[in-house]
Amino acid sequence: SQKIEQNSEALNIQEGKTATLTCNYTNYSPAYLQWYRQDPGRGPVFLLLIRENEKEKRKERLKVTFDTTLKQSLFHITASQPADSATYLCALDSPSSNTGKLIFGQGTTLQVKP
Amino acid sequence: DAGVIQSPRHEVTEMGQEVTLRCKPISGHDYLFWYRQTMMRGLELLIYFNNNVPIDDSGMPEDRFSAKMPNASFSTLKIQPSEPRDSAVYFCASSFHRGSTEAFFGQGTRLTVV
Numbered sequence: 001s002q003k004i005e006q007n008s009e010a011l012n013i014q015e016g017k018t019a020t021l022t023c024n025y026t027n028y029s030p031a032y033l034q035w036y037r038q039d040p041g042r043g044p045v046f047l048l049l050i051r052e053n054e055k056e057k058r059k060e061r062l063k064v065t066f067d068t069t070l071k072q073s074l075f076h077i078t079a080s081q082p083a084d085s086a087t088y089l090c091a092l093d094s095p096s097s098n099t100g101k102l103i104f105g106q107g108t109t110l111q112v113k114p
Numbered sequence: 115d116a117g118v119i120q121s122p123r124h125e126v127t128e129m130g131q132e133v134t135l136r137c138k139p140i141s142g143h144d145y146l147f148w149y150r151q152t153m154m155r156g157l158e159l160l161i162y163f164n165n166n167v168p169i170d171d172s173g174m175p176e177d178r179f180s181a182k183m184p185n186a187s188f189s190t191l192k193i194q195p196s197e198p199r200d201s202a203v204y205f206c207a208s209s210f211h212r213g214s215t216e217a218f219f220g221q222g223t224r225l226t227v228v
Contacts (some may be wrong), residue, residue, distance in 0.1 A: 034216065043118075043205050043219030044157070089157065091217075099169055101208075102147065102217055106156035 002027045004105040006090060013080060021075040021108045023090035030092040033066055033073050037105065047088075048075075056101045074111045080112045120206050120220035127227055132194040135223045137206030138187055147217060148181055148191050150206040157205070196227045202215065 005024045013019050023033070032051045036044035050057045050066045050073070057064045063076040077084050089107040119138040127133050139146050147162040162173040166183045174181070176198070183189040193200055203224050207217040 043207070043222050044217075045219070046216030049216060090207040101159065101162060102207075103159060104149075 002103070004090065004092060004103060006088075006105040006106040007061065007107065010109040012113065015080060015082060015112055017079045017080055019077040019084065019110055019112070022097055023073040023075065023105055025071050025092055028092055029068075032063075032093055034091045034102070035064055035073075035075050036089045036091060036104075037063075038089060039083050044089055044104075060085050071077075077110075080110075082112045082114050085110055085112050087089070117219050118206055118208055118220035119224050120204075122223060123221060124133045125223060125225045125226070127196055129197055129227055130195045131227075133200075133227075135191040135198045135204050135206075135225070135226060137189045137191070137220060139189070139206070139208030140210075140218055141187065143208035143210045143218070144186075145217075146187070146189050147205075147207040147209075149207065151203045151205060151221060151222070160191070193225075196225075198227045201226050204218065 003026045007022055032049055034049045035047045037047055038044040048057055048059055048062055048064045050064050052068055061078045065074045073090060087107040087109045089104050091102050091104045118140055121136045124138055125133060144165050148160045149157050149163045150160055151157045160173045162169055162179045163183045166186055179193055181191045201223045205219050205222045207219045209215055
């Protein structure tokens with residue numbers, strides 16, 4: 001069955017360091033992969049989308065990589081700040097590409113300490 | 115646009131009662147998703163619509179759950195009868211054009227069934 005796995009444990013890092021979050025999937029051939037941020041008591045907010053034919057995407061301090069051979073995406077936050085503390089979710093479209101069905105991982109909680 | 119609007123924000127009900135959650139998607143979006151989020155299971159897709167038509171309801175846990183989208187600007191998720199294990203945060207999200215762009219989430223409805 002299809003599975004999406006993110007680091008189950010919280011990630012604690014020091015301010016200024018680079019945070020790296022992992023999203024692994026099995027039994028998928030996603031057309032694209034998205035990353036979202038979720039703060040307590042709020043809905044997820046879209047950050048970045050990367051397509052299957054793209055290896056890397058950047059937006060300000062954020063960088064996402066997508067390795068369809070390893071079935072893995074890495075999400076990096078450089079020069080991290082305490083305000084980056086949140087839960088980060090990866091999401092993939094369904095095995096039937098472009099049906100619009102978006103499936104989420106469990107999320108990884110990031111804590112950036114000053 | 116005010117974004118995706120959900121109501122109520124909080125709902126406390128007794129077991130056996132009917133619960134109706136409401137969602138107004140962003141104008142012009144052609145996809146609408148209902149998700150349920152719990153600590154144990156994360157963000158689960160319950161059902162989604164395309165142009166007001168239900169496309170996939172395989173995530174709906176039981177017949178006690180039903181969803182409708184009578185027009186492009188309104189959707190409901192109904193639970194009848196409600197049970198304590200239905201307690202969760204329910205999110206509505208909308209997106210535009212084949213789901214290959216970001217999903218915009220509402221603030222969620224926190225449901226507690228006692």
